[in-house]
Amino acid sequence: MAKVEEYKLFPGCTIGNRIPFIEASARKVFDKLGIKTSDAAFACCPDPVGFNSVDHTSWLAMGARNLTLAEAEGKDILSLCNGCFQTLKLVNVELNNNEHEKEKINKILKVVGKEFQGSINVKHFVEVLHDYGPDKIKEFVTHDFSGLKVACHTGCHYNRPSEIVQTDDPMEPVKLRELVAATGATPIDYSEEMLCCGSGVGNTEEAPSMQLLANKFSSAVKAGADVFVVICPACFQQMDTNQKKAGTQSNNEFKIPILYLTELIALSFGMNPDELGLKFHRARLTEFLTKNGFK
Amino acid sequence: MVMVDYELKKKVMDANIHDALKYCYQCNRCTDVCPVADLAPNRYNPRNLILNSFLGLKENIFGGDDSFNIWGCTMCDTCDEICPQKIELTGVFTVLKNMSIAMGEAPEYYTIQASAIYDSGKAIPPQPAIERRREQL
Ligand code: SF4
Numbered sequence: 023m024a025k026v027e028e029y030k031l032f033p034g035c036t037i038g039n040r041i042p043f044i045e046a047s048a049r050k051v052f053d054k055l056g057i058k059t060s061d062a063a064f065a066c067c068p069d070p071v072g073f074n075s076v077d078h079t080s081w082l083a084m085g086a087r088n089l090t091l092a093e094a095e096g097k098d099i100l101s102l103c104n105g106c107f108q109t110l111k112l113v114n115v116e117l118n119n120n121e122h123e124k125e126k127i128n129k130i131l132k133v134v135g136k137e138f139q140g141s142i143n144v145k146h147f148v149e150v151l152h153d154y155g156p157d158k159i160k161e162f163v164t165h166d167f168s169g170l171k172v173a174c175h176t177g178c179h180y181n182r183p184s185e186i187v188q189t190d191d192p193m194e195p196v197k198l199r200e201l202v203a204a205t206g207a208t209p210i211d212y213s214e215e216m217l218c219c220g221s222g223v224g225n226t227e228e229a230p231s232m233q234l235l236a237n238k239f240s241s242a243v244k245a246g247a248d249v250f251v252v253i254c255p256a257c258f259q260q261m262d263t264n265q266k267k268a269g270t271q272s273n274n275e276f277k278i279p280i281l282y283l284t285e286l287i288a289l290s291f292g293m294n295p296d297e298l299g300l301k302f303h304r305a306r307l308t309e310f311l312t313k314n315g316f317k
Numbered sequence: 318m319v320m321v322d323y324e325l326k327k328k329v330m331d332a333n334i335h336d337a338l339k340y341c342y343q344c345n346r347c348t349d350v351c352p353v354a355d356l357a358p359n360r361y362n363p364r365n366l367i368l369n370s371f372l373g374l375k376e377n378i379f380g381g382d383d384s385f386n387i388w389g390c391t392m393c394d395t396c397d398e399i400c401p402q403k404i405e406l407t408g409v410f411t412v413l414k415n416m417s418i419a420m421g422e423a424p425e426y427y428t429i430q431a432s433a434i435y436d437s438g439k440a441i442p443p444q445p446a447i448e449r450r451r452e453q454l
């Protein structure tokens with residue numbers, strides 16, 4: 023496996039082209055911690071929910087092409103997104119364990135002058151931060167977040183299928199909780215912690231998607247959550263932009279801030295909400311920021 | 318008369334799931350934990366999909382009034398995790414979805430996104446306004 027001196031950063035299409043402030047917060051946090059990253063000419067991962075459903079072979083080939091770019095430099099990939107992470111990891115493992123598929127895909131890649139080797143690893147940013155160490159992260163914390171109650175939402179593609187991704191417990195993940203705790207905030211228990219945000223089925227039909235989201239929100243609110251902390255841009259968009267619809271669907275009103283883990287960490291390091299672009303969130307953060315001592 | 322489609326049988330059996338599929342004993346754990354089956358039990362049922370797939374009962378899967386019975390899956394991978402027989406259900410569902418696309422029965426979202434990826438290499442093409450926002454941060 024590749025050496026972990028510098029990672030190839032894989033922001034993905036959703037973060038790169040829709041929610042750049044998430045990428046900004048991640049880069050700032052990595053800089054502060056001294057986690058080195060560099061860029062590459064990656065294309066779409068492609069999406070494990072959408073594109074894999076359309077054509078599995080094309081999905082494998084495009085995923086493999088991205089992997090070859092990192093292989094060329096002998097560096098592991100660091101993903102900021104559950105979807106990209108799952109795709110790249112699944113493709114990497116599938117091709118590494120199936121000679122027949124590998125041959126088939128390499129025939130396709132030959133056309134663009136590439137060959138999949140299987141020489142690098144793919145990491146989710148939560149794994150990387152957790153390997154770095156919650157205790158070491160704690161040393162950088164300057165802001166007091168004690169008393170802040172956080173509903174952690176890992177989303178589905180970070181830790182499942184567990185035999186392949188091997189990041190965390192598939193039904194009781196702990197790494198996100200430990201990283202949130204490192205900022206001084208308190209991760210709470212809520213009954214629907216493992217429930218999907220509903221983004222996937224939303225591509226097909228809105229009502230069940232909004233109902234899943236509403237069930238998730240209600241359970242966290244009932245447990246006293248002040249904010250959600252998420253680690254996937256698809257979950258982020260679903261949860262940040264659809265609060266009104268989820269409310270209408272379920273006769274509720276939801277007003278709950280959604281933070282990316284790297285945003286919470288950046289704030290805990292004393293970074294300024296403006297430089298993080300927090301004003302671009304759809305679910306307003308004003309109240310949360312004032313309450314927690316930011317101007 | 319029940320029609321068995323051997324092409325379908327072969328495809329799902331081949332789908333990188335080795336021979337695990339034939340060990341499904343219809344225990345229903347997958348459907349028990351499925352959040353979509355919980356909300357819409359009459360419209361989506363993963364256990365049923367697995368049964369019809371390995372029996373090759375194509376008509377029970379495709380060509381219905383809507384394709385929610387296939388595309389209702391929210392891809393949470395919970396069933397994969399819970400199945401006592403270690404069947405990778407979503408691997409089978411990917412085969413069914415690929416077939417549904419080929420038959421023109423899939424929801425629009427999927428074909429539109431796929432064309433964007435084939436055209437530009439990105440599911441979500443860059444937009445000037447977002448690019449500017451990106452520069453500022
Ligand atoms: S959980 Fe597994 S064994 Fe049980 S019905 Fe579902 S696919 Fe079959």
Ligand code: SF4
Nearest residue numbers: 351390391393394396
């Ligand atoms: S992956 Fe699909 S079928 Fe399996 S539990 Fe989730 S929604 Fe249900």
